[in-house]
Amino acid sequence: MFATVGLALRNLRRNTHRTLVAVLTVAAGIVAFLLAGGFIHWIFHDMREATIHSQLGHVQIVRPGYFDKGIADPYSFLLPGQAGEKSLVEQLPGTVSVGERLAFSGLISFGETSIGFIGEGIDPPREKPISKRVTIVAGRDLERADETSVLLGEGLANSLGARIGDRVVLLATAANGGASAVEVTVVGAFQTIYKDYDDQALRLPLAVARKLMRVDGATCWVVLLDRTEATDPTVKAIATRLPSGQFELVPWHQLADFYNKTVTLFSKQVNVVKLIIGLIIVLTISNTQTMSVLERTVEIGTSLAIGLRRGVIMRLFIVEGVLIGLLGAIIGVSVGFGLSKVISAVGIPMPPPPGMAHGYLGEILVEPQLMLDAALMGVVTTLLASLLPAWKASRMNIVDALRTNT
Secondary structure (H helix, E strand, O other): OHHHHHHHHHHHHHOHHHHHHHHHHHHHHHHHHHHHHHHHHHHHHHHHHHHHHHHHOOEEEEOOOHHHHOOOOHHHHOEEOOOHHHHHHHOOOOEEEEEEEEEEEEEEEEOOEEEEEEEEEEOHHHHHHHOOOOEEEEEOOOOOOOOOEEEEEHHHHHHHOOOOOOEEEEEEEOOOOOEEEEEEEEEEEEEOOOHHHHOOEEEEEHHHHHHHHOOOEEOEEEEEEOOHHHHHHHHHHHHHHOOOOOOEEEEHHHOOHHHHHHHHHHHHHHHHHHHHHHHHHHHHHHHHHHHHHHHOHHHHHHHHHOOOOHHHHHHHHHHHHHHHHHHHHHHHHHHHHHHHHHHHHHOEEEOOOOOOOOOEEEOOOOOHHHHHHHHHHHHHHHHHHHHHHHHHHHOOOHHHHHHOOO
């Protein structure tokens, strides 16, 4: 095999220009795949973390059936306000924060304007690390669990016409069925990656939300971990600590419907790009190998005439193709990784996607798995492209091959 590889390298050096074109074609295809795939992988990663750190957390702990029936009657699924089980979750390794949330809805009034809203009562100190991707665009964030203030979504604030320092009234139907109201001060406006959410959402300190809804509890506990990859193992670990049948553990990826659909759509686009690049490489390398076979027809005939096996001839051309793929993969991965770092440092200005209010600076995230996929694509496509020319070379008629150019 070493002799075959050495002979293949010598053959590639015989026509340096053609070999260089073939190698650069493979490298260019790999660079294009890395940049396209890296950009989409960055979108996946950024959207995942934004979804987790603006709304969902890593794990949500609720009463069984809350996400199926809780929208109609959320207060039949309340978690206790003071519970030892929450402390057990907080003690798990890798847990950063466990925040209580109380979901509710109603009307917000300012002057002559009243608008429907969806609200969350939160414990600001515990919620801060969970909601670090919630951007405060005006004013300040909530600071204490008992302050009589409200944080409005950017779209809701604009629709209401409320500014920092204005007093607004929240009207809701309390848990006991009676009407309830509370007057609070607008201290800030926030923005997430989802415009629809910002257009109707607000956040209250937990104590004020409980007073408004006349309850003492929470609709969910939101768990933040130090690593997203630890979500599923942590769900299993929490399940062993909590009483069976009293709690339901829901990881973030079961709630992130928009994220899951985006990943499915873009993953198919990456596969299409990979297929197109692969076809270009196959056609280019196949043409290169075919030209090499035609130029070396007499040489191939002579080799067969002196007893060289047809399988050895076929293997020689296949190895030449694989070497082109390896060289192209090394160059392509190196250049692609370097370009990804440079482009990410500068940033890619992107317009607001559908459903979002603001643009962003994109980056390119080239992970080890993506580099491995790109390298394998270069080697596998050149291997496939070499099979037919190699087979034709090995099946040449000796007499006809020796007569060529005579």
